[in-house]
Amino acid sequence: MSKKSKQSSASLLDPASAIREKALELKFNTVGFSPAKINEKNQKNLRTFLDLGYHGDMAWMENRIEWREDPTAMWEDAKSIIVLGVNYGPAEPALANLDFDDRGNISVYARNKDYHDFIKKRLKALARWMVENLGCQVKVFVDTAPVLEKVAAAQSGIGWQGKNTHLVSREYGSWLFLGEIYTDLDLKTDRHEEDHCGSCNKCLSICPTDAFPSPYVLDAKRCISYLTIEYHGHIAEEFRAPMGNRIYGCDDCIAICPWNKFAEVTTEEHVFPRIELTAPRLADLAELDDATFRQVFSGSPVKRIGRDRFIRNVLIGIGNCGDKSIVKRITPLLKDSSPYVRAMAVWAMKRLLDKQEFEDLKLEYKDDEPDADVLVEWL
Ligand code: B12
Numbered sequence: 200m201s202k203k204s205k206q207s208s209a210s211l212l213d214p215a216s217a218i219r220e221k222a223l224e225l226k227f228n229t230v231g232f233s234p235a236k237i238n239e240k241n242q243k244n245l246r247t248f249l250d251l252g253y254h255g256d257m258a259w260m261e262n263r264i265e266w267r268e269d270p271t272a273m274w275e276d277a278k279s280i281i282v283l284g285v286n287y288g289p290a291e292p293a294l295a296n297l298d299f300d301d302r303g304n305i306s307v308y309a310r311n312k313d314y315h316d317f318i319k320k321r322l323k324a325l326a327r328w329m330v331e332n333l334g335c336q337v338k339v340f341v342d343t344a345p346v347l348e349k350v351a352a353a354q355s356g357i358g359w360q361g362k363n364t365h366l367v368s369r370e371y372g373s374w375l376f377l378g379e380i381y382t383d384l385d386l387k388t389d390r391h392e393e394d395h396c397g398s399c400n401k402c403l404s405i406c407p408t409d410a411f412p413s414p415y416v417l418d419a420k421r422c423i424s425y426l427t428i429e430y431h432g433h434i435a436e437e438f439r440a441p442m443g444n445r446i447y448g449c450d451d452c453i454a455i456c457p458w459n460k461f462a463e464v465t466t467e468e469h470v471f472p473r474i475e476l477t478a479p480r481l482a483d484l485a486e487l488d489d490a491t492f493r494q495v496f497s498g499s500p501v502k503r504i505g506r507d508r509f510i511r512n513v514l515i516g517i518g519n520c521g522d523k524s525i526v527k528r529i530t531p532l533l534k535d536s537s538p539y540v541r542a543m544a545v546w547a548m549k550r551l552l553d554k555q556e557f558e559d560l561k562l563e564y565k566d567d568e569p570d571a572d573v574l575v576e577w578l
């Protein structure tokens with residue numbers, strides 16, 4: 200019997216085991232199977248989350264709610280969700296950079312290649328294999344589709360949703376990227392995981408912006424990850440000091456989780472930190488123009504937010520760094536073409552200069568400022 204026909208007959212006998220084996224071969228670290236249903240409690244929670252406006256300006260979360268809460272509304276033949284996790288556990292302590300005020304902290308997942316790209320490729324390879332060997336239909340998703348990925352992952356038994364709402368795994372702690380394959384195969388859930396948070400509250404207490412109204416509930420519009428990555432406007436003053444040097448995303452509530460002591464360091468070279476994205480100097484980042492920003496962040500998820508939003512975040516880090524010597528390097532940004540950049544340049548100046556120096560600067564720049572929001576920062 201040829202290798203292929205041996206494999207096909209094994210697959211026909213036990214599709215779930217064959218899928219798991221193939222997924223591990225394709226460098227997924229963990230695999231689980233969930234029915235293509237979202238339990239009622241989570242359907243209701245999703246609606247409440249949106250009704251309470253916890254999604255902020257992410258209006259796309261209101262689209263296709265019926266697809267998020269019911270996979271068969273998206274695809275009526277869907278019977279199972281195969282949930283796949285990729286371990287991106289860091290080798291170094293994830294929060295170490297927060298101690299270096301003159302450096303920017305980019306969250307662990309964004310220190311090299313964009314995970315969407317390499318995970319999508321792997322999902323497609325697995326899906327193709329399933330079509331060829333199991334004769335089934337498939338659809339693949341990672342992050343951006345109207346899919347409740349953490350809920351599906353918890354239902355598949357690869358982990359549980361912790362009090363920080365993240366999917367926590369006993370083998371990989373907080374460090375799993377998630378991807379899914381919907382299929383018309385009826386695959387039985389063969390794993391189950393309890394909630395192991397117990398009396399721990401570490402993730403809730405560490406949050407710099409107090410983004411958890413209660414355990415298991417995140418008000419995303421207070422979350423630094425939302426503010427630095429998703430939010431297009433001027434970041435409200437109350438969040439700026441707590442942001443510290445977090446210029447892209449935030450890992451505090453996931454890095455603090457005690458279950459990370461069981462996590463393994465990733466072997467995934469796509470996410471090995473690029474040295475220049477690990478602890479870049481804020482002053483150097485502030486000088487990036489559009490072309491150099493694109494060059495430095497080529498292939499990285501950071502590129503998605505564009506230069507202006509990124510420099511907005513960097514200037515908040517600079518306003519928090521306490522190093523007055525940076526003032527010279529950010530002065531040109533008071534005349535930047537983006538009002539978001541100018542506004543945070545003014546705020547950073549206000550934090551770094553003494554009162555008289557700031558007043559002198561105001562005299563020089565304020566009258567030429569055309570934007571009402573930036574004027575508010577001067578005043
Ligand atoms: C929107 C989004 C965000 C938003 C909102 C986060 C959130 N918790 O929803 C923001 C921008 C803040 C964000 C941040 C991050 N994200 Co994000 N994000 C998503 C996305 C696209 C959708 C999540 C979603 O549907 N949220 C809606 C809410 C309703 O769902 P939920 O958080 O699971 O809420 C449940 C609980 O709150 C619970 N609940 C229990 N009791 C109660 C009571 C009440 C009253 C309510 C309202 C709810 C509730 O029920 C809800 C529904 O099941 C997913 C990808 C996807 N398509 O799923 C990635 C995803 C969740 N993100 C991911 C990551 C890695 C991050 C960050 C770590 C990135 C970073 N380093 O900055 C942070 C982590 C912040 C955190 N503590 O969650 C990973 C998580 C992997 C994992 N192991 O869990 C995902 C799965 C992407 C991926 N494919 O890997 N993210």
Ligand code: SF4
Pocket residue numbers: 363405406407408409410411417421422423424449450451452453
């Ligand atoms: S990612 Fe950071 S800001 Fe967002 S909830 Fe967690 S600790 Fe708070």
Ligand code: SF4
Pocket residue numbers: 361362363367395396397399400401402403455456457458
């Ligand atoms: S830090 Fe504690 S409460 Fe938060 S997810 Fe981890 S175990 Fe649960």
